[in-house]
Amino acid sequence: xxxxxxxxxxxxxxxxxxxxxxxxxxxxxxxxxxxxxxxxxxxxxxxxxxxxxxxxxxxxxxxxxxxxxxxxxxxxxxxxxxxxxxxxxxxxxxxxxxxxxxxxxxxxxxxxxxxxxxxxxxxxxxxxxxxxxxxxxxxxxxxxxxxxxxxxxxxxxxxxxxxxxxxxxxxxxxxxxxxxxxxxxxxxxxxxxxxxxxxxxxxxxxxxxxxxxxxxxxxxxxxxxxxxxxxxxxxxxxxxxxxxxxxxxxxxxxxxxxxxxxxxxxxxxxxxxxxxxxxxxxxxxxxxxxxxxxxxxxxxxxxxxxxxxxxxxxxxxxxxxxxxxxxxxxxxxxxxxxxxxxxxxxxxxxxxxxxxxxxxxxxxxxxxxxxxxxxxxxxxxxxxxxxxxxxxxxxxxxxxxxxxxxxxxxxxxxxxxxxxxxxxxxxxxxxxxxxxxx
Amino acid sequence: xxxxxxxxxxxxxxxxxxxxxxxxxxxxxxxxxxxxxxxxxxxxxxxxxxxxxxxxxxxxxxxxxxxxxxxxxxxxxxxxxxxxxxxxxxxxxxxxxxxxxxxxxxxxxxxxxxxxxxxxxxxxxxxxxxxxxxxxxxxxxxxxxxxxxxxxxxxxxxxxxxxxxxxxxxxxxxxxxxxxxxxxxxxxxxxxxxxxxxxxxxxxxxxxxxxxxxxxxxxxxxxxxxxxxxxxxxxxxxxxxxxxxxxxxxxxxxxxxxxxxxxxxxxxxxxxxxxxxxxxxxxxxxxxxxxxxxxxxxxxxxxxxxxxxxxxxxxxxxxxxxxxxxxxxxxxxxxxxxxxxxxxxxxxxxxxxxxxxxxxxxxxxxxxxxxxxxxxxxxxxxxxxxxxxxxxxxxxxxxxx
Numbered sequence: 001x002x003x004x005x006x007x008x009x010x011x012x013x014x015x016x017x018x019x020x021x022x023x024x025x026x027x028x029x030x031x032x033x034x035x036x037x038x039x040x041x042x043x044x045x046x047x048x049x050x051x052x053x054x055x056x057x058x059x060x061x062x063x064x065x066x067x068x069x070x071x072x073x074x075x076x077x078x079x080x081x082x083x084x085x086x087x088x089x090x091x092x093x094x095x096x097x098x099x100x101x102x103x104x105x106x107x108x109x110x111x112x113x114x115x116x117x118x119x120x121x122x123x124x125x126x127x128x129x130x131x132x133x134x135x136x137x138x139x140x141x142x143x144x145x146x147x148x149x150x151x152x153x154x155x156x157x158x159x160x161x162x163x164x165x166x167x168x169x170x171x172x173x174x175x176x177x178x179x180x181x182x183x184x185x186x187x188x189x190x191x192x193x194x195x196x197x198x199x200x201x202x203x204x205x206x207x208x209x210x211x212x213x214x215x216x217x218x219x220x221x222x223x224x225x226x227x228x229x230x231x232x233x234x235x236x237x238x239x240x241x242x243x244x245x246x247x248x249x250x251x252x253x254x255x256x257x258x259x260x261x262x263x264x265x266x267x268x269x270x271x272x273x274x275x276x277x278x279x280x281x282x283x284x285x286x287x288x289x290x291x292x293x294x295x296x297x298x299x300x301x302x303x304x305x306x307x308x309x310x311x312x313x314x315x316x317x318x319x320x321x322x323x324x325x326x327x328x329x330x331x332x333x334x335x336x337x338x339x340x341x342x343x344x345x346x347x348x349x350x351x352x353x354x355x356x357x358x359x360x361x362x363x364x365x366x367x368x369x370x371x372x373x374x375x376x377x378x379x380x381x382x383x384x385x386x387x388x389x390x391x392x393x394x395x396x397x398x399x400x401x402x403x404x405x406x407x408x409x410x411x412x413x414x415x416x417x418x419x420x421x422x423x424x425x426x427x428x429x430x431x432x433x434x435x436x437x438x
Numbered sequence: 439x440x441x442x443x444x445x446x447x448x449x450x451x452x453x454x455x456x457x458x459x460x461x462x463x464x465x466x467x468x469x470x471x472x473x474x475x476x477x478x479x480x481x482x483x484x485x486x487x488x489x490x491x492x493x494x495x496x497x498x499x500x501x502x503x504x505x506x507x508x509x510x511x512x513x514x515x516x517x518x519x520x521x522x523x524x525x526x527x528x529x530x531x532x533x534x535x536x537x538x539x540x541x542x543x544x545x546x547x548x549x550x551x552x553x554x555x556x557x558x559x560x561x562x563x564x565x566x567x568x569x570x571x572x573x574x575x576x577x578x579x580x581x582x583x584x585x586x587x588x589x590x591x592x593x594x595x596x597x598x599x600x601x602x603x604x605x606x607x608x609x610x611x612x613x614x615x616x617x618x619x620x621x622x623x624x625x626x627x628x629x630x631x632x633x634x635x636x637x638x639x640x641x642x643x644x645x646x647x648x649x650x651x652x653x654x655x656x657x658x659x660x661x662x663x664x665x666x667x668x669x670x671x672x673x674x675x676x677x678x679x680x681x682x683x684x685x686x687x688x689x690x691x692x693x694x695x696x697x698x699x700x701x702x703x704x705x706x707x708x709x710x711x712x713x714x715x716x717x718x719x720x721x722x723x724x725x726x727x728x729x730x731x732x733x734x735x736x737x738x739x740x741x742x743x744x745x746x747x748x749x750x751x752x753x754x755x756x757x758x759x760x761x762x763x764x765x766x767x768x769x770x771x772x773x774x775x776x777x778x779x780x781x782x783x784x785x786x787x788x789x790x791x792x793x794x795x796x797x798x799x800x801x802x803x804x805x806x807x808x809x810x811x812x813x814x815x816x817x818x819x820x821x822x823x824x825x826x827x828x829x830x831x832x833x834x835x836x837x838x839x
Contacts (some may be wrong), residue, residue, distance in 0.1 A: 075440035077757055078514040082439055145440055211727035306725060328830075336831060345835075352827035352838050353820075359830045360771045364747035367754060371442040371746075378441070384724040385746075391728070392743040 001417040047112040051242040051344045054197065054243050056262065059189045062181040066188070068142035069145035070379040079370070085149055092150050096119055096145075104418060106279035109270065113164045121165045126150070127196035130173035134194035135184065141328035142177065143327025144311065144373040144438035148318040152366075155322030156329075158278030162319050163436055167237040167281070170315060170437035171199035171246055174258065174308060178300030183260065187244060201312060202233035202286050212248060212256075212309050212433040219251040219259075219293055227251050227269075229259070232287050235428075239284025246308075247288065248434065256309060258299040260308060277424030279336025281435075288373030310386040311376065312437040315388045317369040317389050319436070320429040324362050327404035327422050331355060335407055368392050373438060394430030399426070401426035401434040408418050412425040442750055445799055448524050454524040458484060459532025465802075471804050472654030475630040475644050477608065478539055478652055485541040498593025508690065509762030519691070523698040523752060531709075534808045535652035537699065544605050545569035545816075546613035548692045553672045553821060561668075562631060566610035568656055571598035578605025578821045580615065581624035585660060587616035587670075594630060594670065597661040598637065604815070614660065622676055628782070629671045638663025689701045690766045692782040693773040693816055694755035695832045700780030701749045701814040707787035707805045708745060711738065714791045714800075734790055741783045743820030747774070748779040767829040774822035777813030784809040 078392040081089065099120045100386045107113055121127075129147065131137020147169065154162035172191040175184060190197050203212045217231025229249050236245065250256050261268060271287040300308075335346040345351045372385035387408065405412035414421040444452070453706025462480055468477050507517055529537040537543075549561065576582040585598025596616050606612065610630045619626040632639055642657040667674075712722065720735055731739075751772040758765035784806040788795035795802040814821045828838050 056523060072445070074439050076514055076516050077440065077443060077445045077520060077753060078439050078441045079754060079757060080514055081440065086439075163745075166697070179564055186740045209727075209729040211726070211730065213727060265532050271766040273626075346827075346831045346833065347838055349820075349824070352831060352833075353823045355830055356774070356823040356826035359826055360751070360775055361747075363754075363768075363771060364751055364775060366745055368751035371750060374441050374443070386737070387724045387728075388746050392747055395740075415606060 003410050016296055028254065032289075045371050046438075051263035053069050056186050056190055056244070058185045058199075059193075060369055062134075065179060065181045065184055066134045066176065068139055068176060070133055071377045073378050073380070074374075079367075081149070085146065090184075091124060093389060094155035095124055096154055096162075100154065100157025103161065104421065105415075106419065107158065107161055109159050109279075111274065111279045112282045113161050113280055117165070119328065122196065123251060126165055126169055127172065127191045129169055130176050131192045132176060132190055132370075135189045137172075138192075139176070144376045144387055146312065147173065147371070147438040148314065148369055148373045151315055151438070152322035152325070155319035156326045157318050157322075158280060159422070159428075160278040160321040161280055166315065166319070166436040167200035168196055168198060168199050170312070171178050171244060173311075173437060174246055177307075178258070178304040182296065183299065185340070185390050190332050195397070198238045198241055198263075199244040199246075199307065200237045200239060200242055201246045201248075201434040201437055202236040202239065202246040203309065203312065203372045204234045204236075204432065206232055206234040206285070213306065215250050215256055217246045217247065217249050217288060220250050221252040222292075224363065229288050229291045232285065234285055235273060235275060235278075235283045235352060235432070235433075235435065236270075237278075237283060237288050238279040240272055240282065242270070242284075245286065247286070248305065248308075249288075249293070250297070251293070253401065254298075256305050256353065257300055257302070259293050260297045261288070261291065263295075265291055272429070276317040276427055277421065278428055286408075306383075308437055309433060310372075310383055312434050313373055313390040314369060314376070314386050315436040315438045316429050316432050317365065317372075317393040318438065320426060321362065321366045321369055323363065323422055323426055324358070324397045324400040327400050327419065328355070328362055330418065331358065331366050331404055331407045350412045351407060354407060358400050358403055361400060363395050365393045376438070397426045397429050439514075442753065444524060444753075445520065446755035447516065448521050448732045451521055452524050452528055455528035456531070459528050459530075463529065463532025463536045466536065466652075467801055467804065470535065472651075474646060474651040475654060478536060481536065481539055483539065492701055493832060502525055507762045508766070514757075515760045516757070519694065519756040519759040520753070523694055523756040526695055526698040527702040527705065527749075530699040531706045532702075533652065534699055534703050535650035535811070537702075538604055538650060538653035541608070542566045542687065543610055544630075544693060546609065547613060548695070549613045550631065550671065550827075552691055553629070554631075555703050558631070558668065558671065562611065565611045566605065566609045567611040567631065568603050568605045569615055570606065570612050570614045572600065572602045574599055574601055581627065583615055583617060583627060584620070585614065585616040586620065587618055587628065587630060590664075591665075593664045594663065595638065596660040597631065598641075598660050600658040600660070602645070602815070603656045603658050604653055606658055607644060607654040610637065612657075612658065617662075618674070618676060626676045628674065630665055630669045631671060631672070632660070632663060632665055632669065636663055636665065647762045648810055651706070652810055659797065685698060689796065689817060690764075690769045691759060693769040693822075694759070694765075694814055694817040695754050697748065697752040697755070697769075697772040700776035700809065701745065701752055703805050703809050703812070704741075704745050704748070704776075704780045704783040707784040707802055707809075708738075708742060710802055711787035711790050711795075737786065737790060741786055744779045748776040751775050767826060768827075770817070770822040770825040774819055774826060777819050778824070780809040780812050781806075787831055 021071030099117055103114055103117055128138040130139055133137055151166055175188045205216055219229040221227055245261045246258045247261050249259050267288040267289045268291055269285050273283050275283050333349050336344050338345045368389040372389045373380050375382035375385055404419045405423050408419050410419055411417055470829045487610050534707045544567045544766050546569040550567055566718050571580055575581050585594050587594045614630045614632050615627055616628055618628055629824045638661050645655040755768040755772040758768055787803045791802055794800050
C-alpha cells in the first residue's frame, strides 16, 4: 500500500522535535500582526450559514481498520515525562503562551477561535495526533497521556479555545480506536489533510441530572433498515458549523451507541448555545429530527460507548488541570505584588494558606488524571480511576477557580483580569460529558 | 514514562507487611487501645523481620533506610523511600499505634540515617531511637527550644525537659534537640544521641491520649545529662547561614512516611465502611450515574477520591527522594493532604456507619481517634501549609510567618 507523503506542515506533535517547533513558532510570531485581519475571515466566514458540513471522500484503501498499539505495561512507579513528551509540552505551552492566551478575550467575544489560532494548532499538528501513520497522521501508539498533556498545556492558554482545538482530536481518536475500515477510509484520513474537519463528540443533553449512559436521544428502528433518530444534544463545541459529529444515541434493539453524523445531514439542526463560559468553544445546541442513521454509521460497540464517556471526562480533567495551573500562576505574582496594611497580602496566612491549598490540590488533580490516563494507555481498567479523577477535578478545580477570583478581591470580579473567565470556564468541568475526549 | 502504579518489585514486601498487619496488628488492636502503656510484647518477634528488611541497606525498607538518594542516570528508581512508604501503608492499615511501636523503627532512627556520620551510623546500628524535640513551652516553633547542651571537656552536658516523645519509654536511644547557645537561635540547635540508660535521663511520665494508645508517649527530663562529644549528630559548628538544614532534612524524608500512615489508616476505614455499607444494601458501582447514586455512596466516592489524591501525593514525594530530587515542597504537600484526609475519611466513615461506626464493637471509632495525630506530629497541618506557601510564593520564614 503506497504511503501517503506528508508535507512538512503536517508532521505531528510529538514528532515536532525534528524541527523543535522553532520554524513553526517563528512563523506564528510573524503572523501575529495579521491576527486581527484574519478574524474577519473567521471559521464561520468560510461556511455558508446553515450549510455546515462538507463531503467526505474515501481517500484510502484499508483492508482492515488501522489501530494503534497499546503501550506496554510498565513495572515501576514513575512520573517522568519521556523526551518526546517534554518536547510536546514545551511546544504546546509556547503556542498557548504566544497565541492562545493573548487571543482569549477576543475569542470569547467572537465566540469562536480565530483563524490564526486554528492555523497555529494545525501547524503544531494537533489534528494528526490521533491519526495513524498509514492514514497520513503521526500517531504510532494510542496515547491518552499525550493528549492529556497537550490538553493541559493548551488550556493553560485558554480553556475555551483549548476545547475548540481539542474537539476534532477527540473525534479522530474515537475513529482510530473504534472505527471500521470503511469509516476510517471515509472520515479519518481527512483529519490528516490540509483542511481537517471541524468535529466534536456530542453526548450531553439539555436536562437536569443527565446520565450519558441513558441518552434521551433515541433511534426508532425502521423496517427498511436503519433508525430514525430524534433528540437534542447540548453544549457541543463547534456544533453549529461542525462537519462531523459523533452523537450518543439510544438505538432501539442495540442500546446507547456513538453514531457518525455529517454536518449537512438532513434532519440535523444546529444553533449557538452561549453559556456561562467556554464561549470561545462555539458551544452549540444540536437537534436531530427524524435523522436517518444507517447501520454503517454506528461507531463501535457498547464498550466503546462507555469508554468514550470515561475518556471524555478525563479530557475535562486535563483542561481543568491546565486552567487551574493558569489560575495559580496568575495569583502568585498578584498576591506578592499587592500591598495591604503595609506589606504584600501574601504575607498573611489567610492568603498564603489559600495559595498553598491551590498548589496542593492542583498537583493532586494532575496525579489522579495521570494515573487514569496511564492505565487507559496501558490497556488496564480505568473506570474507577477516571471516575475518582473526574469527581476530584470537578470539585477542586472549581475551588481553585473561585479562590482565584477571591485572591484578587474586587479586581478578580472585573474583566480586566482573566480570573473571572477562569471561574466561569471551570464551572463546566463538573457537568460536562462529551465535547472532547482523550 | 508516566506510570503512577505501585511497582511490581515491592509486591512481596507489601504482601509481607499486609500479613503482619492482618495477623498480628489487627487482632491486638483493641487490646492495646484499652491497655494503654502496656508493652505490646507480640511485636518483639517482628523485629527480626523488620531487621531483615533493613539489612539490605538502601534497598531495604524501614526508618533507617530513608534518605535522599543520589540521582540515577539509568532511568527511574524505586528504592527505600518507596518501599518504606508502601510497607507503612500496609502496617498502618493494621494499626497506627502498633506500627509506631515497632522496635528499631523510631523517628530517631530516621534522623540518624539522615545526618549521622559513618562512625555514628556504625555505632548506633540496630538501636531503637526515639526523637525528642517538643518541650512544654514549644511545639511547632522548634527554634524556641530551651534545652541546653554545654560543652565540658570531651562531653556535653544536657539540661531540659522534653515532651511527646514517641517510644520514649521503650527505646534504647533518644535523639535530643538542644541548643549550644540559646542566644544564637536555630543555628545553635543540634541533635544529640543519648542512651536511654544514661543516669541523667529520666522518664517522668507517660501520656494518656485520644488515640494511638498502644504507642508510648513519654515526658523526659534531662538533668546534668552527660554525653560524649561523639553523641552530637552532624557538625558542632554554629553556622548561622546553614541554620536548621540537617535537622530539617530529616523531615523531608519522614514526612512522606507519616503521610503514608494516614493513607494506611484511611484505607482501613474505607474498606470496613464499604463492607458495612454493602451489608446495608448499598452497592458500589464506579460506572453508575453520578447524580442518582445514594448520598452514602456519593459521600463514599468523595472520600475515596480524597484518599487516592493523598496516596498519589505521598508516593510522588517518596519517588522523588528515591531519585535524588529535592522534595521538601512535595513532602509537605503530601503530609498536609494525607493528614487532613486521614482525619476527614476516618471521621466520615464512622459517621456513615452509624452506631457501628461509633461503638467499640468495631475499630472505626478507634481509627478516627488514631488518625488525628497524623495531622499534628511531624509538623502540623498549619506548619505544612506554611512550608508549601513559602515555597510557592518564594517567601522566607521572616516574611511569611
